[in-house]
Amino acid sequence: MTLQQAIRILMLSPCYWRLQPRARMALVREYCASYDAIARKFAGRSKKEQPS
Helix, strand or coil: CCHHHHHHHHCCCHHHHHCCHHHHHHHHHHHHHHHHHHHHHHHHHHHHHCCC
């Protein structure tokens, strides 16, 4: 996930706007890292489930 995609999603939350800019950026980076970790996990599962 790109930073722009994460910001676009997080901007929908009123809590995002209450944060200071540095805290927002930290949240965006954490969100991207979590998303990417989950995406890698599911990508690994789908490869295992496909018959060879």
